[in-house]
Amino acid sequence: MTSGTPSSGDVVIEVTDLMIRYGDIVAVDTASFVAHAGEVTVLLGPNGAGKTSLVEHLEGYRPASGGQARVxxxxxxxxxxxxxxxxxxxxxxxxxxxxIRPQEVLRQYAGFFPNPLDVDDLLGGLGLAHCATTTVRRLSGGERQRLSLALALIGRPEVLLLDEPTAGVDLEGREQVRSTLESLRCDGVGVLLTTHDLDEAERVADRVVVIDRGRIAAEGSLAEITSHSDNSLQFRCHGSLDVTALAAALGAVVRASGQHSYTIDAPADPDRIARLTSWLAEEGLTATEIRASGTRLEDVYRTLIVTHDHDGTDRSTGGAS
Amino acid sequence: MSPYASQVRTELALATRQSEQLLVSLGIPLLVLVFFSLVDVVPVPTADAVDYVAPATLALAVMSTAMVSLGIGTGFERQYGVLKRLGASPLGTTRWVAAKTTLVVLTEVVQVAVLVAVAFGLGWRPPVTGWPEAIGGLALGTLAFAGLGLLLAGTLPGLATLAITNGLYLVLLLTGGMIVPIDDLPSWLANIARLLPAAALVEVTTGSLVAGGEVGGWAWITLAVWATAGPLAAARWFRWS
Incomplete structure (x- = not known):
């Protein structure tokens, strides 16, 4: 990684064993990951996972308590x-x-950079031309978010750090944000964006970094992250379960993948699900949430967060699905 | 356009749009000047009320702009995250301070021009020799009040800054000799007032711009201490977000 202008594929953000503490609270715990030029890297995690703390260190607002980051x-x-x-x-x-008015604040920031984008082009490109001279207090939440994105773009950045860029943005606005991200990717800009919205992550990410309680739970391309969850069946079950006996009954490997949660490394076909539930019934056990992992990031994400739950607090899912 | 010029242009556009700021910086000092020059209700030490009220109003104008307008404006900018966002831009602290200073000085120049013109219309004829001292005092007062305003803006939430700054403005207006000369206050109150920047600045402007007047040495000391301590404290404790 050099400090010269990066070309697509170059590492533009490198985080190594980064720690951020507020007193006794550890917000980011030995986090490591990289982001590349010409890619959209999504930092995905639930609220309070440490996304903003991490990004605010990359933005220069917060000092690291340990480890290091390079932008x-x-x-x-x-x-x-x-x-x-x-x-x-x-x-x-x-x-x-x-x-202030969108046009004014964009002109203000344009004046801070030697070679800014054209203000009117930017307003048009983000669907803000109609409100260029409306005061910001009268803009919708989505318009404000897009204005904020426009401010991030005005100086022709090589790296973009976007904290929850689509929060509160309506569908049409999201499309505009996505197509903007697409053209930035083509221009070789390295984008790191945070979100707790899985759907959004799945749509825009080249690379996903899953963060939970300050720790990186998984990192890789969308394909890498979703591949190792193929062909598995997951369920949760309270009570004592004999993993070996179940494995024998199903003819497949069964692993405890967290407190009260188990993974069967075999395709989740209807027959196997039926055998699982009848075996559990015979043992006097009840399964909560039986899920077949497909390639949806959502499943992986939930699994990762559940697996991470070593202290047993259940906040993995919003109820049985 | 340079980052500094871009920032000044934006601040100017916003300042002229916010009418409540104009009210504080021009409306109130003008009202005080005209009302107390024409209506003989306060015991001023000069034969013509305007001879005391006009230089006192110059001090009031500086307090309005450097403490109230600057403090409240900056307090809300901090609350809205504007300062935080600017911190991630190439503007930088030095140019931000320079732009704010420019705005305060420009406003004060307009205020002084308007107030002096109106005071002349009311018959004020200050000794020309007093101006250098008066302008020196107004400059020190600007530093002192800006320091106070920014200290509040940089440490309190926006609304608390608004409330406390306005409260302080009223207290200093009443105890600073801006309407009622401090010699007419109870002596214990006058003694406290002499330690505060408002009374010190009024002593300098009235002492230098009233014919035959002189500035008490205490006023320069008080003013110099505030002009040093205020900005230092603001620089030490100001939080950007």
Whole structure:
């Protein structure tokens, strides 16, 4: 990783054993991952997982308590003055005066960069031309988010750090954000965006980094992350379950994949599901949530978060599905 | 356009649009000047009320702009995350401070021009020799009040900044000799007031711009201490988000 202009595929963000603490609270715990130029990397995790803390370190707002991060080869805090020329950011909320107009604030930020994008082109491209001279306080949530994205783009950044860019954005706005991300990807910009929205992650991500309680639970391309969950059947069951006996009954490998949760490494065909439930019934056990893992990121995501739950607190799913 | 010029242009556009800011920076000082020059209700030490009220109003104008407008404006910018967002742009702290300073000084120049013109219309004829001292005092006062305003803006939530700054404005307006000379206050209150920047600045402007007047040495000391301590405290405790 160099501090020169990156080309597609170059590592633009490298996080190594990063720790961020607030007093006794560990917000980010030995996190490591990379993001590349010309790719959209999605930092996916539930609320409170440490996404914003991590991104705010990359933006130079928060010091690291341990480990390190490099953006374009530079230290985000120490080299903040250099990075602000090359990195575009979008805060999770706010950052814009309610009394200002989109055109004004874009012209203001355009004045901060040597070679900014054209303000009117940007407004048009993000579907904001109709409200260019409306004060921000009168904009919808989605319009504000897109304005915030426009501010991140105005200086032709090499890296974009977007914290929940589609939160509160309507469907049409999401399409606009997605097509903007697509053209940035083609231009070789490295994008790191955070979301708790699986659907969004699945649609835009080249690479997914799953974070839970400050720890990276999985990292890889969408294909890599979803591949190792192919052909497996998962269920939760309270009570003592004899894994070996069940494995014998089903003729497949059965693993405990977390407290009260188990994975059967075999295709989830109807026959196997039937045999599982009848075996459980014979043992006087009840399964909660029997799920066949497909290639949906949602399943992987849930599994990862459940597997991560070593202290047994159940917050893995929103009820049986 | 340079980052600094871009920031100044934006701040100017916003400032002229917010009428409540104009009210505080121009409306109230003008009202005080005209009303208390024409209506003889306060015991001023000069024969013509305007001779005392006009220089006192210049001090009030500086307090309005440097403490109230700057403080409240910055407090809300901080609350809205505007300062945080600017922190991730190439503008930088130095240019941000320079742009704010430019705006405060520009506003003060307009205020002084308008107030002096109106005061002249009301018959004010200050000694020309007093101006250098008065302008020096207004500059120190600007530093002192800006320091106070930014200290509040950088440490409190936006609404608390609004409330406390306005409260402080009223207290300093009443105890600072801006309407009622501090010699007419109870002596214990006058003694406290002499330690505060408002009374010190009024002492400098009235002492230098009233014919035959002189500035008490205490006023320069008080003002210099506030002009140093205020900005230092603001720089030390100001939080951007």
């Amino acid at each position: 374009l080869g530079l230290d985000p805090v120490r080299d903040h003055g250099t990075l602000v020329q090359r990195v575009g950011i979008m805060l999770q909320d706010g950052g814009i005066q309610p009394a």
